[in-house]
Amino acid sequence: MTMNYSQTPDMDIRMDDELPLSPTPSTRGETRRYTLETELVYSDCTDQYNSSSVPIYQTATFKQTSLSNMGEYDYTRSGNPTRSHLERHLAKIMNASRALAVSSGMTALDVIARLLKPGDEVIAGDDLYGGTNRLLKYLSVNNGVVVRHVDTTNNRAVQDVITDQTTLVLLETPTNPLIKICDVAGISALVHAKNPQALVAVDNTMLSPMLMTPLDLGADIVYESGTKYLSGHHDIMAGVIAANRIDVIDRLFYIINASGCGLSPFDSWLLLRGIKTLAIRMEKQQSNAQQVAEFLERSGFKVRYPGLKSHPQFDLHWSMARGAGAVLSLETGDIALSAKIVESTRIWGISVSFGCVNSLISMPCKMSHASIDAKTRAEREFPEDLIRLCVGIENADDLIEDLKTALVKAGALKISMNGTERISTPPSKPL
Numbered sequence: 001m002t003m004n005y006s007q008t009p010d011m012d013i014r015m016d017d018e019l020p021l022s023p024t025p026s027t028r029g030e031t032r033r034y035t036l037e038t039e040l041v042y043s044d045c046t047d048q049y050n051s052s053s054v055p056i057y058q059t060a061t062f063k064q065t066s067l068s069n070m071g072e073y074d075y076t077r078s079g080n081p082t083r084s085h086l087e088r089h090l091a092k093i094m095n096a097s098r099a100l101a102v103s104s105g106m107t108a109l110d111v112i113a114r115l116l117k118p119g120d121e122v123i124a125g126d127d128l129y130g131g132t133n134r135l136l137k138y139l140s141v142n143n144g145v146v147v148r149h150v151d152t153t154n155n156r157a158v159q160d161v162i163t164d165q166t167t168l169v170l171l172e173t174p175t176n177p178l179i180k181i182c183d184v185a186g187i188s189a190l191v192h193a194k195n196p197q198a199l200v201a202v203d204n205t206m207l208s209p210m211l212m213t214p215l216d217l218g219a220d221i222v223y224e225s226g227t228k229y230l231s232g233h234h235d236i237m238a239g240v241i242a243a244n245r246i247d248v249i250d251r252l253f254y255i256i257n258a259s260g261c262g263l264s265p266f267d268s269w270l271l272l273r274g275i276k277t278l279a280i281r282m283e284k285q286q287s288n289a290q291q292v293a294e295f296l297e298r299s300g301f302k303v304r305y306p307g308l309k310s311h312p313q314f315d316l317h318w319s320m321a322r323g324a325g326a327v328l329s330l331e332t333g334d335i336a337l338s339a340k341i342v343e344s345t346r347i348w349g350i351s352v353s354f355g356c357v358n359s360l361i362s363m364p365c366k367m368s369h370a371s372i373d374a375k376t377r378a379e380r381e382f383p384e385d386l387i388r389l390c391v392g393i394e395n396a397d398d399l400i401e402d403l404k405t406a407l408v409k410a411g412a413l414k415i416s417m418n419g420t421e422r423i424s425t426p427p428s429k430p431l
């Protein structure tokens, strides 16, 4: 019998004697058995040599024993044992029937977007990741896909634009960098009620499976950039997609196999390694982020972070998520002042992206979100002075001290008798 795990996800898991010798991943559509922290590091990989780390199958082809008995793997574009192991591990931690690993987060969205036909309608947020915006723009200009950008943090706004042509609803929460929360469960329910054919896809990059599992909230597809928290070290690009509906996963796998965007064996191995420390990294990053957010709020800045009670959607966020994440943003009221602050830090590296063990600082309007033109940013009330902080695993006091020094140097804070004091300029735009 020929077996192809990638196409038979619900095959009887007990047929151990028919499994290939190496490596034998633990999870094929199995639901989680332990708490997530344990599942992240736990794997029953029974490699023929009992290797503790999953082997890297750095090969493009696999030899067959005969013409009539084709093995599980033949060509790495279609499947590779290291990638399969990663995908099964991901399915487990994402609470999905199956997961797929591709070459970047944007590739994940590109694969999902290939489900669309001309005339199909996509509903997406108005505070989207810049790259997502760029890809949707391409699809609407070149492929006849109709993209409706609405405020997806407002259920009514989504409800109003659902039609019979709605094929895909894209959600991101918290949005980046405005840190607005969208009601994944509420929107999934209302989309499915109004158009049962429409798929709700959640970009879970900001929270990772550690803090939220959108499939449990009613979403059809979850995808995320593995470049961020999942790998955690900014040394690879990767993307993951997961779903419970086998018909959806089969179509997505078809596209990956057809186009060849599956994650390479080496990067699959690096991502597997990164995932093992997700829980401990995220815990430290969140705890640091909370302390940084509280310091900035205490110092009089307008701070956006779901870990702060002042966040207008605090309750909604905590109804879905197990933590606040480690990305926050603040406003200074002045673009030049913000630029000066960003350029005055030392530990905080000026960099796009987040999810890394190192702390990063950026000005989205000049960096990650520069591909959204200034007029659109203005329409969406995007504060140009916004500073985004992506908190790493360093010592919290060092991080706060470095930030304080930069704020003082830039002229946003002054040291006074009773600590620090904000030199005030009003926030540029309301939340």
Ligand SMILES: *Cc1c(COP(=O)(O)O)cnc(C)c1O
Binding pocket: 104, 105, 106, 107, 129, 131, 132, 172, 176, 203, 205, 206, 224, 225, 226, 227, 228, 237, 238, 239, 353
């Ligand atoms: C980074 C990011 C992506 C894209 O992922 P890449 O791995 O960079 O292609 C998509 N969505 C969000 C929210 C991101 O932060």
